[in-house]
Amino acid sequence: MALTGVEIFKLLPKTNCKKCGQPTCLAFAMKLAQRQASIDQCPDVSEEAKQKLGEASAPPIRPITLGTGARAVKIGEETVLFRHEKKFVNPCAISVKISDNLSQADAGKVIAGIMESEIDRVGQKLRVDAAFLSNDSGDASKLAALASLVASKAPELPVIISTTSPDAAEAALKPFAGKNAVLYGANKDNLEAMAQKAKDAKAALAIAASSLDEAAELTEKAKAIVPDLIMDSGARKAGEMLRDNTYVRRAAIKKGFKPLGYPVINFVGRGDSMLETVVAVLSVTKYASIIVLDHLEKWQSLALFSLRQNIYTDPQVPMQVQQNIYKVGDPGPKAPFLITTNFSLTYFIVSGEVENSKVPCRLAVLDSEGLSVLTAWAAGKFTASKIAQFIKESGIEAEIENKELIIPGYVAILSGAIEDKLEGWKITVGPREANGLPAFLKSRA
Amino acid sequence: MSFAPPKETWSGKTFEITIGNGAKAVKIGGENVFSFHGFEGNYPNRPVIAYEVQDIPPDDWPQMVKDVYAGVSADPVTWAKHCVEKLGAKAIALRLAGTHPDKGDISADQAAETVKKVSSAVDVPLIILGSNHAEKDSVVLVKAAEAAKGTNALLGKAQEANYKTIVAAALANDLKLIAMSELDINLSKQLNILITQMGFDKERLVTDPMSSALSYGLEYTYSVMERIKLAALAQNDAVLQGPMLADVGMYVWKVKETQALEADLPQWGNLKDRGVAWEAVTTTSLLVAGTNLAIMRHPDAVAAVEKFIAEMEG
Known part of the structure; x- marks a missing residue:
């Protein structure tokens, strides 16, 4: 059975030499207990300790x-x-x-x-x-x-x-x-x-x-x-x-x-x-x-x-989409331009609804560390300055004629601040939920 | 070497709920083990699959599902009878989609008429669903519940925003009730507590932790369901011991994988099988996670899931 961090610590040299990359032998022992380190990273451990640890740290199902x-x-x-x-x-x-x-x-x-x-x-x-x-x-x-x-x-x-x-x-x-x-x-x-x-x-x-x-x-x-x-x-x-x-x-x-x-x-x-x-x-x-x-x-x-x-997704780490401006359909220079966050589910649902609308669009996906729109906004990952910086650096201004950005309805509160930071742009508030997008986009077409 | 199977038996058990009346009434729940774990405990009722029928023609369903119901879907009574008589449906989930303000805004009285007609036309249990517009549902489901009095139907969905009137309607008309929260075990628990505090018996309550489609958040529904089942069995948490519902069809048949043509995405294979597989795989994984009652749309997907259930039992 697996050993605890303290049990592992007793088998280590206790020199705190840092050669393993950890500040102390105890810290290294804790990493070993969590299977985030390998005993081979310790150059001074005894053969006997190695064997004991090897047996105990063998995963319950063999790799x-x-x-x-x-x-x-x-x-x-x-x-x-x-x-x-x-x-x-x-x-x-x-x-x-x-x-x-x-x-x-x-x-x-x-x-x-x-x-x-x-x-x-x-x-x-x-x-x-x-x-x-x-x-x-x-x-x-x-x-x-x-x-x-x-x-x-x-x-x-x-x-x-x-x-x-x-x-x-x-x-x-x-x-x-x-x-x-x-x-x-x-x-x-x-x-x-x-x-x-x-x-x-x-x-x-x-x-x-x-x-x-x-x-x-x-x-x-x-x-x-x-x-x-x-x-x-x-x-x-x-x-x-x-x-x-x-x-x-x-x-x-x-x-x-x-x-x-x-x-x-x-x-x-x-x-x-x-x-x-x-x-x-x-x-x-x-x-x-x-x-x-x-x-x-x-x-x-x-x-x-x-x-x-x-x-097999990590339940603690949301799936993320890469920050980019994605094309849905074949958008011309006047096509609607929307923005959302990079939580994969948000991206999938928003892009799916845009597709359902049959209106070709550009969809900007901002790296919000995998958070959905409201959560990202609350956590300061989907802010006016981040959005403005992303739009400026993306080079999108050269590609499109209408400098209009459609933002999710949940962050309507950001529209003024984005307009202040993105000179010459018009900010339009879109629907709160993605399922409102087809009606919204069709009404504009 | 002799191996003693590490069986796990639990102190908790889910409530067994009966929906409908008479010979075709169905029972769900009642198990003291995880789904299909009859090898180590009591798993008395196989999961039930209900066919979804709408009060209005399914204009926003993908063509391949619309085609299956061409000729019957113009009228909910004909549609429901077709599902029972031709497809062998064990339950009908009547969704009052047309009451949604954006989908025709059909009145509560008219919806109640539809409920009355459908429930008298079929002898299988009925699940009565609103249009998922919290405000409108709280009006529509009250009338629908009156129309279903005495049928022992399952009414839903009561959500945090509208549960009070819907719970009262289920109470007054002696119906079973679905409580839906969004993908969080604590929200499910909280809503179930609020509902039981109104005097609604927890043994009449079905929990819907919200479904999602394969590749579109399925892992969230899957894990919330496993956690709810674990709380019911291992922690004997009575508030979470209701059977669970997975309303699968409405999530599956709007994702890209059930719509994109093979000509556009050849690496995804043919659309017909892909769509059916998307619904069948989504449902099957949620059955494994703990679903007792699932609502589906495509008969071929239902057939595949029924075969799976038979293999799990046999």
Whole structure:
């Protein structure tokens, strides 16, 4: 179990040398307790203390990295059951199944679809994280052929190799040696051989159990050979996944039960892609670290990426949009010019309503540290001088003919002060709520 | 190694509320565990999905949802009957959208007529919703409540600005009541206290912590719901033990993702499935967070959510 700051302090050299970057050993100990520092930052700590701390500070759910380079994704390391307590740490990896029964051409299409899945949302790049190569044929050579196709077409893409045959595993893992692949399919019959193959290829091993009891047994046996483990409890129906995922998360975090302290993989594939999507909702919200989809539909990825982004957002830090002047539609030099704050929700709703109005506009988004209009105004982040400075420095004056700025109705009180600071500009008070924008903009058009 | 599942049982439990009368009345709430956690406690009632019907044609709904109700949506009675008889709706949420001053300003008396007609035309429970104009709702919902007397309908939404008259109307006509606050557990608690101080039984109250659409603040609704459920179960906070409502359709079907054409945004995929997925994913995640009753618009999205609920139970 995790040590407290004071317990950690007792293991430190207590020299207050500041080499770790903290003013005192006690301050460093507190940072360690909050997992905001690493023991390696202390050059003088004893080996014995290091080992003790290492064991105690190991996260309750083991961190595992899939892939290497720019597309590498880290999973696991979660610390809470509810996102309002503390930010969920590592977003679940979304993977898509590719069967080795597919022709090279069809498999190539799925690989291309995965590589093209990237979408930019609120400044984050969201995409399918990994390919799940499934040995449906039972033929080792077909799996190996699929593996080399993926390795040649998408060398950066993290992969999960799925087979129950150690020989097939060895051949398929070959192109991914040292690339942090995952080998899925270690069960009670093949555990040691599979663990050895994973170890040889420096891959993580995913356990395919038929119950949580068995999963705990298998991880205890496998960890001596491969430390990086992932678990499938055998749950397939949504209700079973909720039960098992919940028990795993509680056992690891609340009970410190090490045999289940590993990331969980869920299989949500369904013939019906819409049902598959809603079942995946359960896995995203309730504790899966890897989700295997059968389908790769663009609308499906968009919905699941968005949900993952929502769930893994830090509840204490509002999502923010970059300060800028955004164009909605194709605004001419006389188009209306509005301003709002950079809280992502404010931006989304305002830009959505402007779009609904079908009136092309320019929308200035002022950096208000992620606060909404009224809150930002109350906190002094959305003031006349900040607005005036932003407008002046943006260079917008050269782009437009009408020097008129529409401000949110909630800050009508600012209009005089902005007019004083922005010479030659007319300030117009817009509606209080964004849903008043379509009527407001249409009435001016 | 034997593994003892770390079950969590709670001292608190949510109130079980019945809406409607007769064979088709629905029960929501009554659980002493989180949503779908029947594996460790008592989860007696599956969540209920209600179809949204409006008193006026849905002119501001996206085309793909309007199309689904083409031919029936001109008249609320025909529309409601279609949802029950053709789509298998278990409850109808009648939104008196046309009473909004900007949407036709239909009078309270006329709205009450609509309520009367719809409630006598269908045998499933009714949820009666105002137009979300605080001032007008306080007039409209009073008349609507009189028209619904004896139906055991769910009336809403009472908000901080207008709860007094609406609570009085629900009391006088023996209806269940929705209390809505904006995305804050403390505001929900405060409003529920004010309402119960008027003599309204907390066991007849449904809490709406305000919905939001996927990608448009969903995480706020999601976490407020989890916190309310946790307060109800772990802290045994009676004021927050009412079942929860998610009024999803009205938030989902106005965001860009449910309207933009594939031709304009090819990387978003086809609009039909995207729109349905947006409503289904939003609702599903809120069911997981603790929703007992959800209001939706598109039949395909309802179907997907119903299949999900069946998988959670089976």
